Amino acid sequence: MANFVQLVILGLLAGGVYVAVGVGFGLVWGVLNIVNLAHGALVIIGGYITWQLFTALHVDPFLTLPVDAVALFVLGYGLQRGVINRIIRAPLLFTFLLTFGLNLVLVNLLLLIFGSDFRSVTPDYAGRGLEFGSIVIPYVPLISLGAAILLSAGLAFLLNRTRIGLAINAIAADRDAAQLVGIDLRHAYAVTYGLGAACAGVAGGLIALIQAITPSAGEPYTLQAFVVVILGGLGRVSATVVGGLAFGLVEAFGQSIPGSGSVFANAIAFGLMVLVLVTRPQGLMGRLR
C-alpha cells in the first residue's frame, strides 16, 4: 500500500515537468496551428540558461526560472516575427519542415556553444525531502510541480484576463474576424509563440534539475508534449495540466509493471492517447469547437 501511495506521489510529481512542457506546446498548437517541432530545443535552451546561472553565478535554480521565461520569450518572439510568420498560412507540412529545421539549427548551435558534455543542476537541497514513515516527497520535484502549476495559472490569467490574451483567444477562434476588428496579427502571433517559448524555457529549467541535459536532450520532450496536449485536450491551459499529471501517473504505473513493463511505458502512454482520441477526440478536458 505504501508503495502504491509512493508511486502515485512520484507519478504526480513527475507530471509537473510534463505540465510545464505541455502548456507552451499546446498554446502554440491551439492558436497558431503549428505543431512546434522546435519545442524540445527551446526547452533545452532554458535548461542551459538555468545551468549557466547556477554554475557561474550560484543563483538558486528556481530563481532562474523567470530569467528563462524572459529570455525565451524574446527568442520566441523574434523567431515568430522573423521566420515563422512568413509561412503561417502555408499548409501544415511547411510549418513542420520549418520547425524541424529550426530544431536542428538550435540544437547544433547549443552543441557549438556548450559542447556535448552532460550538464546537470544539483543544488545542496537536491535529493532531500519530506518523509512520512516510508513515504518520501522529494523537494525538487515538489517545487517543480508547484512551479509548473504556477506557470499554468499565470498563463491562464494572461490569456483570459489581459488585452493581449483576449486578442490571442480571438485569433484562435477566428483569425479573419480578429483581423477585421483591428488586432495586429503579426504581433499577436509573435507574442503567442513567445509565450509558448517562455513556458518551454521554464520547463527546461525544471528539467535541468531532474536529469542531465545535452543539446539533444530536448527531443523526447517534443513527443511527450504532443501526447500530453492530446490527452488533456487542445485549447485550455487547465486541460494540459490534467494531461500532464495523467501522463506522469500513467508513466509511473507503466514502469512499475513487474519484469519488462517499463519498456512499454511509452507504448502504454501512446495507447492511452489513441484511446482518448477514439472515445473523446476533444481530450479528457478539452472543448469541442
Added chain:
Amino acid sequence: MAVRKLALLAVAAVAAFACGTTSAGPTTGSTITLGAPLGLTGSLTKESQLTQQGYDLWSDWINARGGILVNNVKHPVVIKYYDDTSNANQSAVLMQKLITEDKANFLLGPYGSAATATDAVVAETNQIPMVEANGAAQSIFNQGYKYTFGVLSPANKYLQGVIDMAATLNPKPTTVAMLSADDNFSLEVANAINTYAPTKGFNVVLFKKYKNGATNLTAEVQAAKAANADIVLNSGHLQEAIAINKAAKEQKLNAKIFAYSVGPSTPDFITALGADANYVYDGSQWTPQVKYTPAFYLTESQYVAAYKAKYPTFGDPDYHVAESTAACLALQRAIENAGSLDAAKVRDALAALDVTVFFGQIKFDSRGINIYKPMVVEQIQNGVHHTVFPDSVADAKPMYPTPSWDQR
C-alpha cells in the same frame, strides 16, 4: 636584399641536406585512408567525441613518425570521419560511402554496439577489416563475421568485476537488484549478471528492464527500494546512470553498493552530480592506474600526459578514449605484421595478433572479440576516480559500505 638571398640559399641548402639524409631511410608511400562514422551530433555525441579523441591521438602520433611502416615504406595515415547523427542505420550508409567513394583502406568502428552491429555487415560484405573499440555486445561477434575485430572486453564482463569484488567484502552483501536498459549491449551486461551472481553466492532479487534513453526512472528506483537489495546495479548509459543516482537520493534508496555499467567513468558523471557521485562503482575497460608493459606506443603515464597536452580541458582520459586508441594500435600492428596493405592479408594478421599495449593485451578469439584483457572496477572517492579491484592494479581500497544518504 643580400641578406634575403643568403637566407634563401641557406634554406635551400638545408632542404637539400634533409632530402639527402632521408633518402637513405624508409621512403614515403601512399596515404592510408581509414574511415570512421561517428555520432558527432545526436544522443551519442559525448561518447563519439571521446572515441574521436582516441583515434586522433594515435593518428597524430603515427604521422609524427612518418606513418605506418610497411616493408621499409612509411605510409602516412588520414582518418576520414562522417557524422552518423548517432543513428545506427545512417552509420552503415556512411560506412559504405567511406568504402566506395572515399576508398578507405581500413575501417575504424563507430560508437556503440548498435552502430557497430550495422557497420559490421558493411565491413563483411566489402571484405574490409574493421577494428572497433566501442561495440561490446557479443551479438555482434556471434554472427560468424570474419572482418570485424573488437579490442575491448565483451559486454558480459562489464559488471562481473563488481560481483567478484563484492564477494571479497566484509560484511558480505547478499542481494542484487539489476536494472537494465533494453538495448542489446545493456541486456547482455545484465543477463550475464543474472547468471553469474548466483554462482558467487548472491541472490538476484530484482531484474527490471526499462526503455533505452529513459530520463524518468523513479518507478525503477522505487522497485529497487522495495526489493531492499544490498547491491544496486544498473546496466545502461551515462544519462540513465545520472537519473538513477538522482532518484536514489530523492527516494532514499540506501544500498551498500551502487554500481553502473557505463557512466561513472566519465568526468561528466562527477560534474553533473557533485558529491552525490561519491561511492559509486563502475566496471571499466581501462583506468589510468592500470600497469601493463607495452610492446610499442606509449606507457599509461605517457598516454595520460599526451592526452592532457592535446585536450587540456578534459582531465584524465577515460576508457572510451583509451580503447579507441587501442583499436588504432591493433590495426597498425596488424598492417606492419602483414607487410602489406591488402585487406585480406591484414585481416589474417589481425586474427593472429597478440600484443600488449598500454590498454592491455590485444588478442582476438575466433569470433573477433578480445576476451583476454581483464576489466577493472573503479570507485569515485571524494570526487576522484580510483581503481579498487582487482588488488593487483588497485590504487585504493573500496570505501564500503556506502553510507546512507542521510549520513553523507
